[in-house]
Structures are given as structure tokens and as C-alpha cells.
Amino acid sequence: xxxxxxxxxxxxxxxxxxxxxxxxxxxxxxxxxxxxxxxxxxxxxxxxxxxxxxxxxxxxxxxxxxxxxxxxxxxxxxxxxxxxxxxxxxxxxxxxxxxxxxxxxxxxxxxxxxxxxxxxxxxxxxxxxxxxxxxxxxxxxxxxxxxxxxxxxxxxxxxxxxxxxxxxxxxxxxxxxxxxxxxxxxxxxxxxxxxxxxxxxxxxxxxxxxxxxxxxxxxxxxxxxxxxxxxxxxxxxxxxxxxxxxxxxxxxxxxxxxxxxxxxxxxxxxxxxxxxxxxxxxxxxxxxxxxxxxxxxxxxxxxxxxxxxxxxxxxxxxxxxxxxxxxxxxxxxxxxxxxxxxxx
Amino acid sequence: xxxxxxxxxxxxxxxxxxxxxxxxxxxxxxxxxxxxxxxxxxxxxxxxxxxxxxxxxxxxxxxxxxxxxxxxxxxxxxxxxxxxxxxxxxxxxxxxxxxxxxxxxxxxxxxxxxxxxxxxxxxxxxxxxxxxxxxxxxxxxxxxxxxxxxxxxxxxxxxxxxxxxxxxxxxxxxxxxxxxxxxxxxxxxxxxxxxxxxxxxxxxxxxxxxxxxxxxxxxxxxxxxxxxxxxxxxxxxxxxxxxxxxxxxxxxxxxxxxxxxxxxxxxxxxxxxxxxxxxxxxxxxxxxxxxxxxxxxxxxxxxxxxxxxxxxxxxxxxxxxxxxxxxxxxxxxxxxxxxxxxxx
Numbered sequence: 064x065x066x067x068x069x070x071x072x073x074x075x076x077x078x079x080x081x082x083x084x085x086x087x088x089x090x091x092x093x094x095x096x097x098x099x100x101x102x103x104x105x106x107x108x109x110x111x112x113x114x115x116x117x118x119x120x121x122x123x124x125x126x127x128x129x130x131x132x133x134x135x136x137x138x139x140x141x142x143x144x145x146x147x148x149x150x151x152x153x154x155x156x157x158x159x160x161x162x163x164x165x166x167x168x169x170x171x172x173x174x175x176x177x178x179x180x181x182x183x184x185x186x187x188x189x190x191x192x193x194x195x196x197x198x199x200x201x202x203x204x205x206x207x208x209x210x211x212x213x214x215x216x217x218x219x220x221x222x223x224x225x226x227x228x229x230x231x232x233x234x235x236x237x238x239x240x241x242x243x244x245x246x247x248x249x250x251x252x253x254x255x256x257x258x259x260x261x262x263x264x265x266x267x268x269x270x271x272x273x274x275x276x277x278x279x280x281x282x283x284x285x286x287x288x289x290x291x292x293x294x295x296x297x298x299x300x301x302x303x304x305x306x307x308x309x310x311x312x313x314x315x316x317x318x319x320x321x322x323x324x325x326x327x328x329x330x331x332x333x334x335x336x337x338x339x340x341x342x343x344x345x346x347x348x349x350x351x352x353x354x355x356x357x358x359x360x361x362x363x364x365x366x367x368x369x370x371x372x373x374x375x376x377x378x379x380x381x382x383x384x385x386x387x388x389x390x391x392x393x394x395x396x397x398x399x400x401x402x403x404x405x406x407x
Numbered sequence: 408x409x410x411x412x413x414x415x416x417x418x419x420x421x422x423x424x425x426x427x428x429x430x431x432x433x434x435x436x437x438x439x440x441x442x443x444x445x446x447x448x449x450x451x452x453x454x455x456x457x458x459x460x461x462x463x464x465x466x467x468x469x470x471x472x473x474x475x476x477x478x479x480x481x482x483x484x485x486x487x488x489x490x491x492x493x494x495x496x497x498x499x500x501x502x503x504x505x506x507x508x509x510x511x512x513x514x515x516x517x518x519x520x521x522x523x524x525x526x527x528x529x530x531x532x533x534x535x536x537x538x539x540x541x542x543x544x545x546x547x548x549x550x551x552x553x554x555x556x557x558x559x560x561x562x563x564x565x566x567x568x569x570x571x572x573x574x575x576x577x578x579x580x581x582x583x584x585x586x587x588x589x590x591x592x593x594x595x596x597x598x599x600x601x602x603x604x605x606x607x608x609x610x611x612x613x614x615x616x617x618x619x620x621x622x623x624x625x626x627x628x629x630x631x632x633x634x635x636x637x638x639x640x641x642x643x644x645x646x647x648x649x650x651x652x653x654x655x656x657x658x659x660x661x662x663x664x665x666x667x668x669x670x671x672x673x674x675x676x677x678x679x680x681x682x683x684x685x686x687x688x689x690x691x692x693x694x695x696x697x698x699x700x701x702x703x704x705x706x707x708x709x710x711x712x713x714x715x716x717x718x719x720x721x722x723x724x725x726x727x728x729x730x731x732x733x734x735x736x737x738x739x740x741x742x743x744x745x746x747x748x749x750x751x
Contacts (some may be wrong), residue, residue, distance in 0.1 A: 101445055103467060106508075107535055123447060124701035162448075184697070349737070353528065356466035356733035358700040385444055389700035393693070397741035 115144030122389025136233030225263030235267025262325030293336020473504030480577030507615025569607030579611025586619030606669030637680020
């Protein structure tokens with residue numbers, strides 16, 4: 064499937080950076096496997112913001128988040144004898160479920176390293192897809208070392224959560240779909256807002272949109288203490304967050320630093336970083352509940368939160384917003400949506 | 408747009424019964440106006456039931472329920488001078504918002520008669536679409552008489568919630584879409600489960616599916632005390648519910664008796680009635696939250712509840728389930744989804 068021509072200036076160390084052809088290849092491989100999630104719209108949210116908000120509903124993706132896309136694309140590239148050895152990933156959340164589902168569908172065994180205090184629903188969701196789960200103690204064990212050891216012992220293939228060419232390309236299919244769906248609505252995109260942790264989703268989308276919607280600025284949205292991508296974009300080099308140890312309800316976006324590959328893509332293509340507070344995230348979850356009938360997890364709601372709380376000027380614009388996932392504990396969800404209705 | 412040939416044997420009193428050509432006409436009129444809502448699927452719910460459940464997600468419809476379809480189709484048929492006089496409807500919930508949105512989009516004024524104790528969110532949702540709202544006291548005033556008086560005074564056109572040819576045909580577009588979406592998945596439907604209040608949604612879908620999926624049995628699902636359609640189907644004539652005064656969290660399905668037009672359609676086409684308890688409905692809402700990331704209101708969850716609680720044998724079957732709406736108060740929603748997680 065891959066084009067045999069090589070691209071100049073896309074090397075970072077050993078790993079070749081993905082380009083738009085990798086995203087197109089991923090889109091072909093994911094056809095009929097990943098769901099084409101809808102682009103939702105609410106007349107009321109449009110009226111409130113004075114903008115046209117087109118919300119990409121990745122909670123409706125298989126496993127409840129965009130992570131299935133990158134995992135499937137990565138695992139589908141494993142050939143021959145390596146297939147039987149399977150894959151190894153470490154994650155406490157959405158990546159675990161995405162890898163487990165993709166491996167199951169492609170017929171490879173999967174081992175997922177998860178913290179022993181991960182939410183029961185996420186462990187259960189991962190186990191449902193037939194993955195072997197290795198639990199570790201978050202305080203005394205090093206999950207990266209454990210995953211490396213399991214990978215070596217089994218001669219398995221690691222599936223990184225973001226810093227991988229095929230993972231980035233798979234997540235980029237979200238951007239391809241947004242561009243095509245906006246076109247079908249006759250809408251030209253003025254702005255794109257994307258939740259950002261390690262930066263795989265926004266990197267893939269930036270590659271896709273650079274071609275499908277050239278000139279449209281793309282912003283990374285992070286929880287305020289975990290603003291490593293925003294700070295790195297401002298500094299022009301990878302740097303850490305302001306308060307990496309700070310608590311946040313956005314568990315999936317608490318990462319120490321942007322990825323190496325992802326930042327190499329994002330530094331030239333992402334217009335800037337925006338941050339949101341936990342309160343703004345909770346209000347965005349409540350708005351999605353009321354006006355979109357969509358369940359968002361906190362990390363999945365940060366881009367919508369940036370739009371609804373006026374973190375960037377939107378008036379008169381058509382804005383694509385990625386809602387990246389919906390795997391959330393019922394109590395946390397209810398705290399968010401009822402807290403907002405108390406304040407209203 | 409309407410075919411000029413008349414159909415024999417489709418008269419009930421003054422009103423002609425709709426047929427499949429009316430549904431096809433509605434589908435043409437609704438194209439680009441109503442949303443083509445997705446048919447969702449959860450591998451986990453499939454595994455739990457041993458069936459393939461295809462869930463039609465009408466909470467994602469404009470105004471949060473299927474009601475927009477029938478209202479738009481009805482109002483789009485108003486011609487000439489009657490347009491300026493506008494429409495009148497009475498409803499405390501989804502029909503109110505559907506009529507208000509359809510009238511706004513078609514450029515007609517709308518008056519909605521609502522009880523003064525209707526949820527603030529529903530009054531606000533109706534007002535958002537520019538409708539004039541006339542509140543009445545549920546204990547001392549007769550809403551039907553009030554709506555009739557307003558209709559006469561203003562020479563307006565009434566928009567009935569279900570007993571109307573164009574309303575039924577509009578709701579039937581849900582059935583057209585289900586048939587086409589199932590075909591696109593390569594799935595043949597063995598069974599269709601539809602929430603049932605006045606019977607407009609199931610009547611329209613029965614007309615559509617009789618042609619698009621001939622021989623597939625269709626069941627009406629009701630709250631257990633409000634089983635008027637089930638009892639009427641068994642009796643072969645319109646009859647009341649077992650306990651019409653009983654409380655139920657399914658507020659939209661508490662109707663005294665099937666509609667005249669809707670029952671004339673349903674008696675020959677609906678295979679039977681199923682009932683569900685409030686507890687089963689709450690568990691279905693929790694399952695939709697966890698596995699579909701979709702917000703369901705209680706009335707919108709009854710068909711899923713029938714499937715998940717084993718009210719009918721599903722094993723090995725492909726089952727279309729209509730999730731008809733998602734307009735629910737946050738507290739009621741949280742009671743449902745957290746109650747279930749306490750029991751788990």
C-alpha cells in the first residue's frame with residue numbers, strides 16, 4: 064500500500080516522520096474497521112458562541128475514543144512471524160482498549176501493562192477484547208521497564224501511545240474525515256481545536272489538514288497545569304509543563320513532555336496552545352450532555368471547553384472541534400453535569 | 408411531490424391513512440434538514456445478549472429526538488395564506504421542541520401550549536427556536552381546549568403529536584434509514600424494537616419496513632403500566648392501559664390510548680407489545696452511557712431495555728433498536744446511571 068518514494072527532510076533520528084501519504088494509507092486500512100464518526104452540531108451552542116461549531120464525536124468510535132485508529136493502523140503493519148508474538152502496550156486507559164480491540168480484530172495476541180489501581184471499567188473493557196493484562200504497582204514498579212522486558216521476552220512488537228509513525232498516521236484519519244464531512248456541509252474551516260496529550264492526534268490531524276484544508280490554523284488544547292505542548296511551541300523546543308504534578312480531571316492528558324516525533328511535526332504546523340481549567344472542562348461536559356446528547360470524558364472535552372469558555376476568538380467562524388473520547392466513570396460524569404446544573 | 412394516485416382501503420373516517428409513498432415523500436423533504444443519525448453498535452452489548460444490536464441514535468437528531476421529523480414534514484405541507492397564520496401544538500416535551508424548530512426553519516410562527524411545571528430546560532429549548540409559549544395549569548386547565556381555541560382564533564394549523572398522516576410519514580423516515588444503514592452493513596434485520604407512546608413512530612416505521620425489510624417482525628415497547636398498545640394489539644381494538652395513572656420515569660410514553668390513525672396502521676403490522684419496568688429502563692440508560700456514549704432519556708431507552716433485560720428471545724438475531732430521544736434532566740440521568748453502578 065505504501066508509496067515507495069521517500070520524502071526528504073522527514074527524518075528524526077532513526078524514525079521516519081509520517082507524512083500525508085501515511086495518513087491516506089491509514090484511511091484505506093481503517094475503512095470498514097474504524098467507524099466514520101459523525102460531525103455533530105448544536106444550534107444552541109452555535110447561537111451562544113456566535114460561531115459554527117462542528118464537533119467530531121470520537122466517543123462513538125470503537126472502544127469509545129480515537130485511540131483505536133492509531134492502534135489498528137500500527138498493528139496492521141506487523142507481518143509474518145512477528146504476528147504470532149503479538150504486541151505489548153502500557154496504558155491505564157484509552158490506548159489500552161484501542162490496542163486490545165485492534166489486536167483482537169487483526170488476530171494477534173496482546174499484553175497490556177496497566178496500573179493495579181486503574182478504573183475497574185477500563186480493566187474490564189481491555190479484558191473484554193481478550194488481551195492479557197499485567198498489573199503493576201504504580202508506586203514501586205517502572206511500567207516502561209516492565210513493558211520493555213515483556214516485549215523482549217516474547218519478541219513482541221511494542222505499540223507506543225503516540226510516538227510512532229503508524230500511530231500518528233492512524234490518528235490523522237480523524238482529520239481526513241473532518242475535512243470531508245465539512246466539505247459535504249459546504250463549510251470552510253476557519254479553525255480547528257484538538258485535545259493534546261502526547262500530541263499524536265493533533266500531529267496526524269495537522270498532516271491531514273495541511274493538505275485537505277490548507278491554511279486553517281490548528282490549536283492544541285491542554286489542561287492548564289499540563290501545558291507542555293503550549294510551552295514547547297512557544298519555546299521552539301520540547302519542554303515540560305508548568306506544574307506536571309498538579310491534579311487534573313483530565314487524566315489522559317497528564318504527560319511530562321511532547322513526543323519527539325509528534326513535536327517534530329507539530330512545531331511547524333500547530334498555530335499555538337490553549338489551556339482550560341477543570342471547571343471549564345466540567346461545563347463543556349455538561350453542554351455536550353445537554354445539547355449534543357454525547358458522553359465526553361474530561362480529557363475528551365478540553366477542545367470544546369476552550370471554545371465555550373472564550374479561550375480564543377470564534378465569532379463568525381466555522382470551527383472544527385475534536386471530542387476525543389467518552390470513557391468516564393459515572394460518578395465523575397455526574398459530578399460534572401450536576402455541578403453545572405446547580406450553578407445554572 | 409406527492410403521488411397523484413389514490414390508495415384503496417386506506418381511509419379511516421375523514422383522514423386518509425399514510426402509506427409508504429408518504430414516507431418516501433417525507434424522506435425527500437427531510438433530506439438535508441433532518442440529520443441522518445448513526446446506527447450504533449457495541450461489541451460488549453452484542454456479546455452480552457448473543458445478538459447483533461443495531462441502535463438507531465435519535466438523541467443525535469436536531470432537538471434531541473425523532474419528533475423533529477414528523478413536525479417538519481407536517482409543517483412543510485402548509486401552503487399559501489395558512490403559512491402566515493402559523494402552527495399550534497401542545498406538548499410538555501419533545502414534540503414542543505420538534506415543532507418549534509421545524510416552524511422556525513420553515514419560517515412559520517409557532518405557538519406551543521406547555522404545562523407551567525414543564526422542566527425549565529424544555530421550556531428554554533422550545534423558546535430558543537423562537538416559539539411563543541402559552542403556559543397552562545395542569546390541574547385546572549384543559550390543554551386540548553386551550554390549543555383548539557388558539558388554533559381557531561389565529562386560523563392556525565394544528566400539529567398533532569402522532570395522529571396525523573404527515574407526522575406519521577415523517578417519523579417513518581427513521582425506518583427508511585435503518586433499512587438502508589443495515590443494508591450498508593450487510594445485515595438482514597430479524598427483529599425491530601420501537602418505543603411506543605401514541606404510536607406514530609412505530610406506525611411510520613412499520614410502513615417503511617414493510618417495503619424495505621418485508622417479513623421482519625416489529626415490536627412496540629412500553630412502560631409496564633402504560634401498555635395500551637400491547638393490550639390493544641391483543642384485543643384487536645383500541646383500549647386503555649392497565650394502570651394509566653401509575654407513575655413512570657418514561658414521561659413521554661404515558662398516553663391513555665393508541666391513536667386512531669396509528670392503531671389502524673399498527674394493528675395489522677406490529678407483531679406484538681413488550682413492557683419494561685423503570686429499573687430495566689434505568690439499566691438501559693446506564694448501558695448506553697457506558698457502551699455507546701449516548702445520552703438516552705427514559706422514554707428513549709425502553710426498546711434497548713427490552714433487549715437487554717431478555718423480554719424477547721434475541722440470541723443469534725440481528726435486532727434494530729430505536730433509541731428515540733435524549734432530553735433528560737441531569738439529576739434523573741445521574742440517578743439512573745449511578746444506581747446501576749452501585750448495583751454492579
